[in-house]
Amino acid sequence: METLNPRSRSDAFGSKINRASSPLLVLLIPWLSILLGSLAPFLPIISPAPIMPPLGFLLMIAWRLMRPGLLPLWAGLPLGLFDDLFSGQPLGSGVLLFSLAMIAIELTELRFPWRGFWQDWSMAALLLSIFLYISALFSGADWSLMQLQVILPQLLLSIVLFPIIVRMVALLDRLRLRRVRRVD
Amino acid sequence: MAPPTGRRSSSNRKAQLGLFAGYFLAGLGALVGALLLIISLFRPDAFSGLRSMAVDVTSPAGELGAAGRHGTRTVLESIAGYYRAGSRNALLQREMEIARVRLAEAEATATENRRLKAVLGLDSGETGPVAVARLIGSTSSSARRIAYLSAGRRDGVRPGMPVTSPLGLVGRVLEAGSSSSRVLLLTDSESMVPVRRATDDVVAFAEGRADGSLRLRLINLGINPIEVGDVFVTSGAGGLFRPGVAVAMATELTDDGAIAQLLSNPAATDVVVVEPIWQAAAVEAIAATTDQPLMPEAQPGDAEEEPSTGPGADAVPE
Numbered sequence: 001m002e003t004l005n006p007r008s009r010s011d012a013f014g015s016k017i018n019r020a021s022s023p024l025l026v027l028l029i030p031w032l033s034i035l036l037g038s039l040a041p042f043l044p045i046i047s048p049a050p051i052m053p054p055l056g057f058l059l060m061i062a063w064r065l066m067r068p069g070l071l072p073l074w075a076g077l078p079l080g081l082f083d084d085l086f087s088g089q090p091l092g093s094g095v096l097l098f099s100l101a102m103i104a105i106e107l108t109e110l111r112f113p114w115r116g117f118w119q120d121w122s123m124a125a126l127l128l129s130i131f132l133y134i135s136a137l138f139s140g141a142d143w144s145l146m147q148l149q150v151i152l153p154q155l156l157l158s159i160v161l162f163p164i165i166v167r168m169v170a171l172l173d174r175l176r177l178r179r180v181r182r183v184d
Numbered sequence: 185m186a187p188p189t190g191r192r193s194s195s196n197r198k199a200q201l202g203l204f205a206g207y208f209l210a211g212l213g214a215l216v217g218a219l220l221l222i223i224s225l226f227r228p229d230a231f232s233g234l235r236s237m238a239v240d241v242t243s244p245a246g247e248l249g250a251a252g253r254h255g256t257r258t259v260l261e262s263i264a265g266y267y268r269a270g271s272r273n274a275l276l277q278r279e280m281e282i283a284r285v286r287l288a289e290a291e292a293t294a295t296e297n298r299r300l301k302a303v304l305g306l307d308s309g310e311t312g313p314v315a316v317a318r319l320i321g322s323t324s325s326s327a328r329r330i331a332y333l334s335a336g337r338r339d340g341v342r343p344g345m346p347v348t349s350p351l352g353l354v355g356r357v358l359e360a361g362s363s364s365s366r367v368l369l370l371t372d373s374e375s376m377v378p379v380r381r382a383t384d385d386v387v388a389f390a391e392g393r394a395d396g397s398l399r400l401r402l403i404n405l406g407i408n409p410i411e412v413g414d415v416f417v418t419s420g421a422g423g424l425f426r427p428g429v430a431v432a433m434a435t436e437l438t439d440d441g442a443i444a445q446l447l448s449n450p451a452a453t454d455v456v457v458v459e460p461i462w463q464a465a466a467v468e469a470i471a472a473t474t475d476q477p478l479m480p481e482a483q484p485g486d487a488e489e490e491p492s493t494g495p496g497a498d499a500v501p502e
Contacts, residue, residue, distance in 0.1 A: 039242060041324060050394070074212070076213050086239070086242070091230075098213075103214065139326060139327040
């Protein structure tokens with residue numbers, strides 16, 4: 001069989017014989033990637049206006065929408081807390097909004113179990129706009145009509161970026177399930 | 185995508201309980217978040233220790249990036265410099281000639297200043313910097329404009345100290361960790377700096393607008409004397425910022441002042457200087473009378489470490 005097709009005994013995640021995926025990678029990659037996204041304020045960008053998409057939140061909903069059940073329902077608490085430490089928001093706004101986003105995705109999934117690309121994207125767009133505006137409201141900045149416009153470029157960038165983030169998460173997911181461990 | 189079968193609640197008792205526990209924990213998380221949020225909205229410095237510790241741990245990586253940012257920017261600028269090199273050269277030469285005359289005039293004024301101050305018996309008020317550090321990052325995804333600085337309490341940085349770059353004022357220190365600190369940039373909507381026009385005594389407040397510009401509000405209302413292109417410097421009122429540091433240039437007039445652009449864009453600054461609070465004693469007195477922590481200095485363990493001999497404390501005679 002191997003002479004006909006050398007990849008006959010392997011799939012997208014590597015050889016199926018004698019190999020298994022590493023539990024360390026399977027567990028760690030989603031969490032670590034989201035935490036790294038929350039560290040984005042340390043990227044060497046000092047912007048005079050909010051422009052960077054909220055990478056931690058984007059990565060969390062991308063993982064959640066792409067792999068339902070991988071992140072537990074309570075994942076918003078630790079991830080939001082870590083995000084709050086660096087995002088400049090008052091501590092607790094991330095915890096609350098990340099948790100509520102997880103619950104909201106869970107409930108919509110119960111209502112519309114068969115999902116597709118467009119539904120995921122519109123769900124993410126809706127969550128992102130609510131997240132960014134409520135965060136701005138919580139941030140303690142004085143709230144005026146001008147603030148609505150300040151958020152707009154960031155919101156559009158985040159929404160456009162979402163499909164790309166999902167592709168990156170898909171790449172990470174293939175790395176996560178790669179059969180790297182040798183089973184004897 | 186097909187619904188994940190494993191998580192549908194069924195007659196399986198264990199699955200039902202698991203689902204319930206998941207919702208319960210998530211709801212609890214949201215509740216904890218709401219409580220933390222209420223606490224930190226009413227007491228903004230409640231969790232500053234936790235945040236400073238986290239930033240201390242992660243700042244070394246950011247420092248590498250800050251060096252990289254400056255490197256890439258200079259490369260891009262030198263490429264861009266090839267365009268219009270000739271006309272710019274001529275323009276710069278003209279400006280240089282004017283600047284040379286102005287410099288000579290400024291030197292004369294400085295000498296006169298020194299002489300007059302000596303007559304009055306005043307100290308010069310010039311103080312050395314507390315620390316020289318890099319801006320290593322900023323909250324670029326939040327509506328707040330806070331930057332991270334690579335110097336902290338170990339270098340003598342304390343909350344309230346002004347942060348300047350060679351081009352002008354950048355902001356002031358909000359929270360100081362042991363080796364890093366958080367800087368409230370001028371464009372943050374909570375930031376307010378007393379300024380005056382560089383040429384005369386038109387005084388105003390410069391408020392951040394969170395979109396990269398400042399809003400100047402005149403203190404004396406009446407006919408708006410500001411013109412587009414006017415440069416504003418710190419006035420020294422309030423005692424936090426020393427007078428005469430460049431802040432912003434007016435670009436658009438409004439009813440009660442102007443919209444101004446920052447002179448020292450924090451994105452373009454490589455190294456910034458942390459200066460001592462100009463009149464620390466006065467600021468402390470104000471904070472004591474209004475019971476409002478203008479300068480959240482009341483950190484436990486800070487008092488015995490350095491009993492009020494910050495470099496700014498003895499700089500200005502009261």
